[in-house]
Amino acid sequence: MSYFSIHYPTISDVPMRIRVFLSWNDPETIKKNIETEFNLFDIPGYKRDFELTSGEDYTHAIIINTFIPPNLHIDKRRVIGFAWEPTPLLGLNPQFISYAKDKIGRYFIGQKYNLGEPFEEKYAFINHNPIQKTIPLKNKICSFIFSKKRYMEGHQYRHLLVEAILKTNLPIDIWGRGCETIKTNDSRLKYDFVQNSVIPYENYQFHICIENISLDHYFSEKIVNALLSECTPIYYGCKKIDEYFPDKFVELNGNIENDISVIRNCIENPEIYRKKICKEDVNKIVNPFINILSLYPKTG
Secondary structure, three states, rough: HHHHHHOOOOOOOOOOOEEEEEOOOHHHHHHHHHHHHHHHOOOEEOOOEEEEEOOOOOEEEEEEEEOOOOOOOOOOHEEEEEOOOOHOOOOOHHHHHHOOOOOOOEEEEEOOOOEEEEEEEEOOOOOOOOOOOOOOOOOEEEEEOOOOOOHHHHHHHHHHHHHHHHOOOOOEEEEHHHHHHOOOOOOOOEEOOOOOOOOOOOOOEEEEEEEEOOOOOOOOHHHHOOOOOHHHHHHHOOOOHHOOOOOOOOOOOOHHHHHHHHHHHHHHHHHOOOOOOHHHHHHHHHHHOOOOOHHHHOOO
């Protein structure tokens, strides 16, 4: 083989190359999914100031949940972590906690309890639907999503709330696999939808959002997807959600009678309860890549 025919790996000249580490996909699929879910190609500076990589040429890293990357080869100040699960489901163990202290500069978690550094109680930028390019006519009043799951308090409450809604005449479209558990032909049961679809949000004025658990700073795609579709959330979950989205939601309290009353008020008086939501403003809060450098510890 001629010396001049040898092809060496191309090294990107983009100064900040970020590798996202998680446990349930291969590196290239992870990269492509993150680029889509967080609309990276619409962010000024992507592919110029920073980019995602699926290779070993990374200068920075993001660790999702409790995945421990083999042979992490960069300074901890260039490593951050996001807890995409609520703390009780995260699977934190002494091994990962020790690893985080040694290898991660900052780790964002919904509630840290007695965990010290690098764990910080902040929103952890959970993956969600991409921001909608345009918002269609809001010609439907309210929607709700629930699954078959029942093992967390939020799962159970969603089932109770669906049962209560079906005893009323409230015009709420109910989506999700949980519809298969309801033995009735009620036309409000819309059944399943394609993952990452905006169908349960795009034409609706309101969307009922119940988190799986109520923690200080944990909130999920349940409210984010609604906000990015400029659909007013009727919400129960994150205890400090007002710090992120003040006056952008209608609050529930987890009591069936109260919450049905609140939902009814929203439906009967939408002009009073519907919030003014700008999807671009929401995106600035929930998309970590818009100001990605600010999330990493200062390097001096």
